[in-house]
Amino acid sequence: MSAPELITITVDGRPVQVPKGTGLVEAAAAAGIEIPVFCYEPRIGSAVGACRMCLVEIEGMPKLQTGCTTPARDGMVVHTARTSETAAQGQNATIEFLLLNHPLDCPVCDKGGECPLQDLSFRYGPGKTRMTFRKRSLEKPIPISPTIALDRERCILCYRCTRFSQEVAEDEELVAVNRGALTMIATFEDEPYRGPFSGNIVELCPVGALTSTQYRFLARPWEYERAASVCGLCAIGCNITVQSREGRVQRVLSRNHPEVDRGWLCDKGRFSSPHLYAEERIDSPRRYRDGAEEELGWDEALAELESLIGEAQGEVVLALSGTETLEVAYSLAAIVRRGARSDGVVLPEPALDALDPYRVPLSALAAAEEIVVFEESPVLERAPVVDLWLKLARRNGARLTTIGPAGEIQRAPGDAARACRELAGETSELGQRLRKAERVILIWSGRGGAGGAHLAVLARALGLHEKDGSGALYLPSTPNPRGVAEAWEAAADEPSHQPEQIGLLLVSGDEAANDPAIRKLAERAHRAVALTLFAGDTASWADLVLPATSYLEGEGTMRNLEGRLQRLRRAAAAPIRPELSWLAELGERLGVALPASVTGVFAELSAKALDDISFSSLGDRAPLPARTKPGPVEAPEPEAPPAVRGGPLELIRYRALFSGPVVEHVPQLAFQRPLPEVEISAEDADRRAIADGDEVVVRSTGISVRLRARINAALRPGSVRIAAEHCSELAPGVQVSRP
Ligand code: SF4
Ligand code: SF4
Numbered sequence: 001m002s003a004p005e006l007i008t009i010t011v012d013g014r015p016v017q018v019p020k021g022t023g024l025v026e027a028a029a030a031a032g033i034e035i036p037v038f039c040y041e042p043r044i045g046s047a048v049g050a051c052r053m054c055l056v057e058i059e060g061m062p063k064l065q066t067g068c069t070t071p072a073r074d075g076m077v078v079h080t081a082r083t084s085e086t087a088a089q090g091q092n093a094t095i096e097f098l099l100l101n102h103p104l105d106c107p108v109c110d111k112g113g114e115c116p117l118q119d120l121s122f123r124y125g126p127g128k129t130r131m132t133f134r135k136r137s138l139e140k141p142i143p144i145s146p147t148i149a150l151d152r153e154r155c156i157l158c159y160r161c162t163r164f165s166q167e168v169a170e171d172e173e174l175v176a177v178n179r180g181a182l183t184m185i186a187t188f189e190d191e192p193y194r195g196p197f198s199g200n201i202v203e204l205c206p207v208g209a210l211t212s213t214q215y216r217f218l219a220r221p222w223e224y225e226r227a228a229s230v231c232g233l234c235a236i237g238c239n240i241t242v243q244s245r246e247g248r249v250q251r252v253l254s255r256n257h258p259e260v261d262r263g264w265l266c267d268k269g270r271f272s273s274p275h276l277y278a279e280e281r282i283d284s285p286r287r288y289r290d291g292a293e294e295e296l297g298w299d300e301a302l303a304e305l306e307s308l309i310g311e312a313q314g315e316v317v318l319a320l321s322g323t324e325t326l327e328v329a330y331s332l333a334a335i336v337r338r339g340a341r342s343d344g345v346v347l348p349e350p351a352l353d354a355l356d357p358y359r360v361p362l363s364a365l366a367a368a369e370e371i372v373v374f375e376e377s378p379v380l381e382r383a384p385v386v387d388l389w390l391k392l393a394r395r396n397g398a399r400l401t402t403i404g405p406a407g408e409i410q411r412a413p414g415d416a417a418r419a420c421r422e423l424a425g426e427t428s429e430l431g432q433r434l435r436k437a438e439r440v441i442l443i444w445s446g447r448g449g450a451g452g453a454h455l456a457v458l459a460r461a462l463g464l465h466e467k468d469g470s471g472a473l474y475l476p477s478t479p480n481p482r483g484v485a486e487a488w489e490a491a492a493d494e495p496s497h498q499p500e501q502i503g504l505l506l507v508s509g510d511e512a513a514n515d516p517a518i519r520k521l522a523e524r525a526h527r528a529v530a531l532t533l534f535a536g537d538t539a540s541w542a543d544l545v546l547p548a549t550s551y552l553e554g555e556g557t558m559r560n561l562e563g564r565l566q567r568l569r570r571a572a573a574a575p576i577r578p579e580l581s582w583l584a585e586l587g588e589r590l591g592v593a594l595p596a597s598v599t600g601v602f603a604e605l606s607a608k609a610l611d612d613i614s615f616s617s618l619g620d621r622a623p624l625p626a627r628t629k630p631g632p633v634e635a636p637e638p639e640a641p642p643a644v645r646g647g648p649l650e651l652i653r654y655r656a657l658f659s660g661p662v663v664e665h666v667p668q669l670a671f672q673r674p675l676p677e678v679e680i681s682a683e684d685a686d687r688r689a690i691a692d693g694d695e696v697v698v699r700s701t702g703i704s705v706r707l708r709a710r711i712n713a714a715l716r717p718g719s720v721r722i723a724a725e726h727c728s729e730l731a732p733g734v735q736v737s738r739p
Pocket of ligand 2: 231234235236266270384385
């Protein structure tokens, strides 16, 4: 791309060079001068000039102009309120007008102390009011969803929230109703705002009109302690600021990493902190024997675990969730590999390093020309912020092709590998476009297995390692599968031993503890130990349950889906003993020297697998590691998916975003959980005389569930799609009929 043409303008007497087309707000910022704004926010699309706060005087123009909507032109001479009495008067009048009906209830408003309207009123406003009439009073607060409340009196009609809904999340749930002075923000038909990104509007609102029901009236902004951390609930690892008061997390805000999340969070990441204080959380070790539960002290629990490991005589298997930090995974792996001398492990995903030569930041999606998504699990459910990047890419002109059971190119469930291989060798129109385009990004959101390797074969065939801004991304279904696999490898020791049976199954994390495949292993195991946040039904299969910490309570690192090594910071006091502390003590009992601190474990791990980087060198915004050199990729020859028995329709099961152990313990998120519905193609619905919204019975051998039918015109005939929590017992082949 050629360098942009530069122009020169003067702001308050300071000349500055900026690329042609730059808005005056940015041009003034480049000169070190602030033009105040309320409605302007470049991440939500082009400027609309709604609030008039950015008025400036431009020489040669008879009236004041809005800085946000006026592009800088060569030779322009601009005066802000600093040097222009007219601009200062304009801004003063704007503030006075905005405050006409604003309640000025700052002492009880949640935005007080961090409110742009409060701040700019002090700096640019009239100082006292000339109005003597009563201000407008409206019903409040309006619950626009269980997580967000709207106080219409405070709204200054900047339209940031509606623009986010319409132009970023594209959910069209939020609208402005009525006209003129009666304009109000509302949800469509007054239905709750039910969208996975709704919480972003609370952060965008420049006044206290939109507030989070989770932290209303809990604290003032200056009382918070802030931890610059990372969300641990999916593999994106959005950068977050966790704010706590007296050791208790009160809210989670975005901490814009422009290459990873662009300052957006999904509602799962934003509103999940109440899981820390759920009643079902366990805070001490428990032993289950002969149907009785016994609470143990840590000494007893570690003695019990030591003896269970001893009894297993090397037949120990570790099942990891992919939610652990690298450090916790490393210490657990060291206990199993060096302490129990076992190489038995169940990892959440297979090795993912085949895509390292095609590394690309998520932000590259915004400039991509062609994007191909191999999609079996909806991207939104697996890695929600990637969905926002894809929407931005499409708005920027990228051609987006989805391949899968509900894609533009329809393929059977489980057939993505063959589609990928065909594209690598073929000369279809899409294949030719991908070869010609300069910036191509491939995304895998399908079944695990060798998906990353198949994608690497295609990326290599397209020569993506030689094209800047091109690359390939694998969307895992757990937050840190790459990191825990690295930790497991690094903890290896000689001699190795593959257990032939399972004497002891050590299950780490609630996700693994709730995974039906791991539960089957637990049934086969002689003894089982679970390390979880919530007891759930572990009593029915575990001999010993140890309490775990949450991603908001510990220091550590996670590797996100792009490959960044990101740092988590402790934001809340854990009610329990941290894993690294008791694992070090257990190690001592087993003759394995393990540090008890995160820096110590990281140093050991780093010396073995991370090029000896130091923990303190991990900054607040992790960089993307350099690409590796592409080599030959070992990918199994893709086969046609096996025929599904048991029914004419193939069941596609996906893990919904708002599901899993953390979400289940946040009551305010219950309304976001997947509806009990089955997606069915128009053709299959027609054949069975099923209409959209009908109640239907979905059956497989011996099991049936009642769900609502949702006709998905994009879905391939022969398949139905259901969120895993509504079909856990169903076999892969199902019948669907009216009751
Ligand atoms: S509710 Fe907030 S973000 Fe929405 S228009 Fe009003 S002031 Fe702006
Ligand atoms: S997109 Fe993923 S990492 Fe980001 S806030 Fe949501 S769950 Fe957390």
